[in-house]
Amino acid sequence: MENITTYVKEHKDRFLNELIDLLKIPSISADSAYKKDVLQTAEVVKKRLEEAGCDHVEICETDGYPIVYGEKIIDKNLPTILVYGHYDVQPPDPLNLWNSPPFEPVIKNTDLHPEGAIFARGACDDKGQMYMHVKAMEFMTKTNQLPCNVKFMIEGEEEVGSSNLAVFVKNNQEKLKNDVILISDTGMIAKDVPSITTGLRGLSYVEVEVTGPNRDLHSGLYGGAVANPINVLTKMIASLHDENNHITIPGFYDKVEELSKEERAEMAKAPFSLEAYKKSLDIEAVYGEAGYSTNERNSIRPTLDVNGIWGGYTGEGAKTVIASKAFAKISMRLVPHQKWEEITQLFKTHFESIAPKGVTVLVKPHHGGQGYVTPIDSIGYQAASKAYFDSFGKTPIPQRSGGSIPIVSLFEQELKSKTILMGFGLDSDAIHSPNEHFGLFNYFKGIETIPLFYKYFTELSK
Ligand code: BES
Ligand code: MN
Ligand code: MN
Numbered sequence: 001m002e003n004i005t006t007y008v009k010e011h012k013d014r015f016l017n018e019l020i021d022l023l024k025i026p027s028i029s030a031d032s033a034y035k036k037d038v039l040q041t042a043e044v045v046k047k048r049l050e051e052a053g054c055d056h057v058e059i060c061e062t063d064g065y066p067i068v069y070g071e072k073i074i075d076k077n078l079p080t081i082l083v084y085g086h087y088d089v090q091p092p093d094p095l096n097l098w099n100s101p102p103f104e105p106v107i108k109n110t111d112l113h114p115e116g117a118i119f120a121r122g123a124c125d126d127k128g129q130m131y132m133h134v135k136a137m138e139f140m141t142k143t144n145q146l147p148c149n150v151k152f153m154i155e156g157e158e159e160v161g162s163s164n165l166a167v168f169v170k171n172n173q174e175k176l177k178n179d180v181i182l183i184s185d186t187g188m189i190a191k192d193v194p195s196i197t198t199g200l201r202g203l204s205y206v207e208v209e210v211t212g213p214n215r216d217l218h219s220g221l222y223g224g225a226v227a228n229p230i231n232v233l234t235k236m237i238a239s240l241h242d243e244n245n246h247i248t249i250p251g252f253y254d255k256v257e258e259l260s261k262e263e264r265a266e267m268a269k270a271p272f273s274l275e276a277y278k279k280s281l282d283i284e285a286v287y288g289e290a291g292y293s294t295n296e297r298n299s300i301r302p303t304l305d306v307n308g309i310w311g312g313y314t315g316e317g318a319k320t321v322i323a324s325k326a327f328a329k330i331s332m333r334l335v336p337h338q339k340w341e342e343i344t345q346l347f348k349t350h351f352e353s354i355a356p357k358g359v360t361v362l363v364k365p366h367h368g369g370q371g372y373v374t375p376i377d378s379i380g381y382q383a384a385s386k387a388y389f390d391s392f393g394k395t396p397i398p399q400r401s402g403g404s405i406p407i408v409s410l411f412e413q414e415l416k417s418k419t420i421l422m423g424f425g426l427d428s429d430a431i432h433s434p435n436e437h438f439g440l441f442n443y444f445k446g447i448e449t450i451p452l453f454y455k456y457f458t459e460l461s462k
Contacts, residue, residue, distance in 0.1 A: 021044070022048075022122075022127050023105040026102075028090070045134075052141065053138060054072050063167070068152070070152040079458055081457065082180070084407070085130030089126075090431075098435055099435055125429075129185055146454070161369075179461065183422070184423055188423055197399060197423050200408060204331070205365075207329050208233070227359045233311070245287070248350075257336050302335050306330055308329040371409065387422075
């Protein structure tokens with residue numbers, strides 16, 4: 001029977017060209033100017049799932065962008081794997097920082113990817129990683145090696161909060177019934193250090209608006225005599241962290257899970273070089289919450305970060321003005337047990353309470369989501385671990401990620417199944433940034449590892 005490594009070798013060019021075609025479509029869910037492209041991407045995904053051997057593929061309409069659903073049920077008594085991914089991408093801006101246009105994929109070599117990496121928006125997050133599953137499916141169906149049932153659910157609104165997917169999942173429990181959910185939308189430690197993501201952080205995203213005087217004012221005539229909303233906003237934001245970089249919002253840490261000494265010691269074993277980390281970012285020092293390591297700060301600890309701040313005059317030259325309004329967008333990454341709605345409320349109450357007289361504050365909640373952790377003693381984790389061992393020759397390291405896929409905790413709540421996060425990206429792949437890329441090694445290794453997961457999951461489920 002044909003083996004996956006040879007199959008990948010034989011079909012390498014086609015696997016790559018199909019991904020390139022997918023990456024050419026600018027499926028930017030956040031920008032309605034790309035509506036046609038997002039919809040077209042859903043059509044392409046549908047076609048590819050059919051070609052890969054799904055028996056039944058449909059485009060499920062929602063109040064937003066559609067969900068592509070496909071399945072192949074070979075035997076009701078066998079386990080069912082539900083694959084989730086997203087075909088939408090982040091906006092590519094700032095465009096001038098891309099070395100090649102974001103929707104004209106090119107393959108270039110880099111220090112980390114001497115065998116080449118594909119540069120395009122969505123290459124890693126998540127078209128490239130999602131498409132590995134489509135190609136793994138193709139291999140299993142074309143060579144008669146699909147060992148269990150499979151369902152695909154590929155959405156188009158992950159980058160904007162998945163709110164319509166949440167409705168779809170709640171309304172389609174029977175259709176989506178599964179034994180395990182499999183997602184490739186995270187990363188791994190390094191090309192030669194495979195890892196399995198065992199946790200994701202939650203998220204609360206808010207926008208704030210500080211209003212002072214009813215109109216913009218001359219900063220000479222009024223400066224010093226009225227509250228300047230930008231001065232006030234920056235002072236309020238600065239007060240959200242204390243001198244140890246702890247977040248000062250009352251109650252913020254109440255539900256944070258403190259890891260045991262043993263768990264922290266276990267985490268610290270993951271290979272990590274602070275020197276290389278600083279070098280890769282061109283920084284002299286890291287920065288963060290006192291008492292925690294870099295890897296802890298970006299995975300098991302909650303954070304608060306300003307994502308954007310604006311107001312007043314930012315054009316060329318100088319304009320002496322006190323703006324009437326100042327704005328900021330703020331994200332809080334949360335850890336398991338912190339409830340995002342609760343945190344949003346705590347933020348709102350606190351932020352309103354610290355506003356001085358002379359300004360009014362408006363806090364607008366955006367989206368949010370719960371964090372997620374998965375145990376390593378489940379059949380799903382064990383199957384993934386064996387799959388990586390076979391394809392990489394090393395047992396993967398369990399690792400909690402700092403990123404968020406808010407829908408994962410909803411899957412657990414509604415579908416009662418655990419998610420296995422088999423990510424093949426690297427932190428250096430520049431997801432959400434200019435020059436996003438995905439290593440060809442990672443792409444093909446992913447395709448090789450996935451069928452092994454199917455095999456071991458089916459065996460271990462017996
Ligand atoms: N795939 C990412 C999340 C991710 C990346 C998790 C790398 C772990 C490692 C996903 O597409 C994403 O960008 N999520 C957003 C949240 C969403 C609500 C917009 C995020 O983490 O900012
Ligand atoms: Mn993603
Ligand atoms: Mn993303």
